[in-house]
Amino acid sequence: MSISHALRALAGIARRESLKITGQRGRLASAIVRPLVWLGLFGAGFRSVLGLSIIPPYETYILYEVYIVPGLAAMMLLFHGLQSSLSMVYDREMGSMRVLLTAPLPRWWLLTARLIANTLAVIPLVYLFLLLARIWNVRPPALGYVAAFPAILLAGMMLGALGLFLSSFIRQLENFAGVMNFVIFPMFFASTALYPLWRLEDVSPSLAWIASLNPFTHAVEMIRFALYLQVDPLASIICVLALIGCLALAVWSYDPGRGFWAQRMTD
Amino acid sequence: MKALSIQGLSHAFGHREALRALDLCVEKGRFAVLLGPNGAGKTTLVSLLTGLYAAQHGEISILGHSLRKSPLEALAALGVVFQSPTLDLDLSVIENLRYHASLRGLTHSEADLRAKAELSRFGMEERTRDKVRSLSGGLRRRVEIARALMHAPQLLIVDEVTAGLDVATRQLLMTHVRRLCDERILSVLWTTHLLDEVQPDDALYVLHRGMICWQGNAGGLMQEGGSLTDAFLRLTERPA
Numbered sequence: 017m018s019i020s021h022a023l024r025a026l027a028g029i030a031r032r033e034s035l036k037i038t039g040q041r042g043r044l045a046s047a048i049v050r051p052l053v054w055l056g057l058f059g060a061g062f063r064s065v066l067g068l069s070i071i072p073p074y075e076t077y078i079l080y081e082v083y084i085v086p087g088l089a090a091m092m093l094l095f096h097g098l099q100s101s102l103s104m105v106y107d108r109e110m111g112s113m114r115v116l117l118t119a120p121l122p123r124w125w126l127l128t129a130r131l132i133a134n135t136l137a138v139i140p141l142v143y144l145f146l147l148l149a150r151i152w153n154v155r156p157p158a159l160g161y162v163a164a165f166p167a168i169l170l171a172g173m174m175l176g177a178l179g180l181f182l183s184s185f186i187r188q189l190e191n192f193a194g195v196m197n198f199v200i201f202p203m204f205f206a207s208t209a210l211y212p213l214w215r216l217e218d219v220s221p222s223l224a225w226i227a228s229l230n231p232f233t234h235a236v237e238m239i240r241f242a243l244y245l246q247v248d249p250l251a252s253i254i255c256v257l258a259l260i261g262c263l264a265l266a267v268w269s270y271d272p273g274r275g276f277w278a279q280r281m282t283d
Numbered sequence: 284m285k286a287l288s289i290q291g292l293s294h295a296f297g298h299r300e301a302l303r304a305l306d307l308c309v310e311k312g313r314f315a316v317l318l319g320p321n322g323a324g325k326t327t328l329v330s331l332l333t334g335l336y337a338a339q340h341g342e343i344s345i346l347g348h349s350l351r352k353s354p355l356e357a358l359a360a361l362g363v364v365f366q367s368p369t370l371d372l373d374l375s376v377i378e379n380l381r382y383h384a385s386l387r388g389l390t391h392s393e394a395d396l397r398a399k400a401e402l403s404r405f406g407m408e409e410r411t412r413d414k415v416r417s418l419s420g421g422l423r424r425r426v427e428i429a430r431a432l433m434h435a436p437q438l439l440i441v442d443e444v445t446a447g448l449d450v451a452t453r454q455l456l457m458t459h460v461r462r463l464c465d466e467r468i469l470s471v472l473w474t475t476h477l478l479d480e481v482q483p484d485d486a487l488y489v490l491h492r493g494m495i496c497w498q499g500n501a502g503g504l505m506q507e508g509g510s511l512t513d514a515f516l517r518l519t520e521r522p523a
Binding site (some may be wrong): 018020023025027028029031032035036039110111112114116117119120121122126145271272 | 333334335336337354355356357358359361365367368369370371373378381382384385386387388389390
């Protein structure tokens with residue numbers, strides 16, 4: 017595999033992904049409206065109910081809206097990452113997946129390129145949300161927006177890799193409801209996106225334990241710390257490991273001789 | 284060196300054997316037809332040739348490159364038009380071709396040049412900006428053939444591309460690909476279940492229940508059985 021060939025393929029896949037996403041106006045609109053609804057309605061409703069103590073990376077008492085914005089940014093990545101599994105299944109059903117998988121490039125690179133392209137496509141939307149959140153007085157330091165980029169990219173790729181892996185054994189588009197119910201909602205609610213870990217510990221230590229194991233929690237914390245110019249080393253390491261693990265599983269599962277791809281052919 | 288060489292290829296889905304000890308070769312610049320009834324194993328064979336499935340037994344070699352040992356070199360020499368459409372309906376014709384070209388390592392400008400050249404052979408240069416969704420089935424097939432040729436493959440595999448098309452479009456596609464065989468020394472493996480797509484000079488393989496039950500010059504089978512239809516029915520009606 018030559019580097020130039022690999023990069024041209026990546027550029028081509030990225031171009032296709034961006035064309036596909038910009039053509040889906042409904043998906044674009046819902047991607048940006050969803051977190052704003054959470055911020056505007058859920059945030060306002062729970063501001064008075066949920067008191068927050070001073071927790072890192074915040075150095076003072078904060079509004080509830082300030083707390084949930086990193087979680088909502090991560091929620092955008094979660095929905096997008098797992099919707100990418102839907103588009104992989106769609107491509108498989110419509111046949112266009114064959115064009116990708118028969119390219120003379122290693123399959124691990126084709127899947128990684130698809131993952132990178134898919135993640136890059138959503139990042140402008142996340143930044144648009146972070147900017148719109150300023151209306152609710154959620155104003156991290158200006159440099160925080162820059163520092164958050166690698167965290168958003170890593171979190172997006174980790175969640176996209178999970179979607180890629182899941183797509184290998186989703187047989188039909190109709191099965192996506194299962195992903196919503198059994199993956200997206202549990203990952204989102206059993207995390208620190210909407211409430212800090214100490215709050216969960218108060219209510220249910222076992223739920224707090226689950227949340228501490230949930231990679232999505234670490235994606236949220238990594239973005240939260242980065243937005244306020246700090247690093248959460250544990251969250252970063254867990255996100256990197258989860259990315260490697262999910263991507264390895266996805267590559268294995270799309271192997272024509274092994275994995276779920278081959279298994280499905282024998283069913 | 285042969286364009287395509289298959290030796291002892293077997294493949295099963297669970298307990299169901301789809302291909303059994305299949306041997307087949309396509310000489311350089313030759314138009315070979317793989318003729319078989321529905322369910323004979325043609326599409327399984329194409330999936331194995333394109334690396335979508337991994338062969339369980341046997342060896343596939345494309346332009347001397349083993350698909351098992353050097354799959355990237357083998358796939359680089361291959362162009363393919365699948366039985367089921369693989370164009371992205373939401374993208375324009377040119378974007379579909381550019382996407383394919385990028386996966387094959389072509390630059391953006393090379394892609395545009397080659398796309399224009401291939402589409403103009405079908406008289407489609409005015410349709411490049413059209414969404415694929417707006418094209419008829421016949422036009423979509425033309426785009427797929429143009430796309431498969433963009434990276435100048437040496438072996439073209441065409442899997443039942445004419446199914447569901449009207450006679451004139453079928454004729455156009457057949458004539459186009461046959462002409463390429465002569466002009467570009469392109470080797471073609473054309474799979475079909477339609478007997479009228481076979482011509483006497485073609486290298487013919489008859490596939491039935493996963494096995495090659497006849498091979499040779501198509502003219503030979505026509506002489507052997509009185510007509511191609513009679514000979515084909517006789518071959519495919521007997522138990523494999």
